[in-house]
Amino acid sequence: MSKKLQSLFSVFQSEASRLSSKGMSMLPALVTLYTFFFILTPLLHEIYEQLPYQNMVLMYAGVSTLISATCFIAANLFFFVLYIKKIPYFENYRISDAPWPWETDPEGYKLKLRGTLRTLLLNHLIILPGISYIGATVLKNEMNLMLEGLPSGKDLLYNILFFMIVEDFMFYWGHRLFHTPWMYKRFHKQHHEYKISIGLASSYAHPVEFILGNLLPSALGPMMLGPNCHMFAWFVWVGIRTFETVDGHSGYDFPWSPFRLLPFSAGAAYHGYHHSHNIGNYGSFLTYLDTLFGTNRSYCIYRAKNDSLSNKLLR
Numbered sequence: 232m233s234k235k236l237q238s239l240f241s242v243f244q245s246e247a248s249r250l251s252s253k254g255m256s257m258l259p260a261l262v263t264l265y266t267f268f269f270i271l272t273p274l275l276h277e278i279y280e281q282l283p284y285q286n287m288v289l290m291y292a293g294v295s296t297l298i299s300a301t302c303f304i305a306a307n308l309f310f311f312v313l314y315i316k317k318i319p320y321f322e323n324y325r326i327s328d329a330p331w332p333w334e335t336d337p338e339g340y341k342l343k344l345r346g347t348l349r350t351l352l353l354n355h356l357i358i359l360p361g362i363s364y365i366g367a368t369v370l371k372n373e374m375n376l377m378l379e380g381l382p383s384g385k386d387l388l389y390n391i392l393f394f395m396i397v398e399d400f401m402f403y404w405g406h407r408l409f410h411t412p413w414m415y416k417r418f419h420k421q422h423h424e425y426k427i428s429i430g431l432a433s434s435y436a437h438p439v440e441f442i443l444g445n446l447l448p449s450a451l452g453p454m455m456l457g458p459n460c461h462m463f464a465w466f467v468w469v470g471i472r473t474f475e476t477v478d479g480h481s482g483y484d485f486p487w488s489p490f491r492l493l494p495f496s497a498g499a500a501y502h503g504y505h506h507s508h509n510i511g512n513y514g515s516f517l518t519y520l521d522t523l524f525g526t527n528r529s530y531c532i533y534r535a536k537n538d539s540l541s542n543k544l545l546r
């Protein structure tokens with residue numbers, strides 16, 4: 232077998248083992264997805280009808296900010312309980328047995344937490360609504376706001392898949408750019424201060440990175456759809472993207488995570504390696520670009536070496 236064919240075979244082999252290692256956990260993940268898209272969506276439509284849906288600025292800048300902040304706080308509260316309580320069931324899914332940052336240096340971590348919270352407030356409560364305001368006014372966002380055309384569960388699912396693929400593509404290239412020496416030193420280094428990443432670290436980024444590396448890739452898919460994108464789909468996407476990025480930074484890789492069902496999905500172990508080793512693994516939702524461009528080679532070698540030695544994904 233030629234070398235190229237051999238490496239292609241091993242890519243599919245490791246993907247097959249990733250999916251099969253989920254085992255029965257695939258079931259709750261699928262049930263969560265089905266419940267969200269096909270049972271909860273009509274209920275969420277009713278909430279949408281109560282919103283000031285004719286006002287683009289209020290919806291795009293105001294409600295989006297509220298959804299993003301609420302999801303960010305809810306997801307982090309969930310992980311905060313896991314970090315403090317160390318519940319044995321969830322500990323099985325920790326990606327590393329390294330101590331948390333507050334366990335190794337409690338005083339230093341207090342300072343770090345203060346700085347992190349300041350950055351989070353800036354990014355979530357000033358930058359996000361500010362950029363969204365520009366999107367709604369200067370860039371004249373064309374999204375459909377009206378009750379006619381509220382997407383069904385199936386349409387919503389297609390929309391979200393499209394947004395994920397576009398986001399991942401842009402995120403990958405943006406992230407690679409932020410790893411060039413000039414950009415890294417000035418902007419991206421801040422995000423990498425967390426070697427052991429935690430949920431809060433997901434939005435701990437220099438404002439330039441937050442705008443170009445996080446907000447822009449997330450907004451691009453909906454922008455591409457123009458008036459064919461409904462504000463409701465945008466809201467759902469904002470919620471999903473926020474939960475997913477906290478999940479990806481949490482330090483726990485749950486086999487029942489509904490965000491990791493797509494073929495060649497990334498995850499907390501994948502992005503955790505990016506933080507702990509700072510080599511490759513630039514994708515957000517998916518790994519295929521890293522594989523195509525050889526930027527996850529180091530991670531694949533690491534996993535091949537360590538999988539047999541430890542039940543932890545990172546050591």
Ligand SMILES: [Zn+2]
Pocket residue numbers: 406410419423505
């Ligand atoms: Zn990075």
Ligand SMILES: [Zn+2]
Pocket residue numbers: 422428432433480502506
């Ligand atoms: Zn990160």
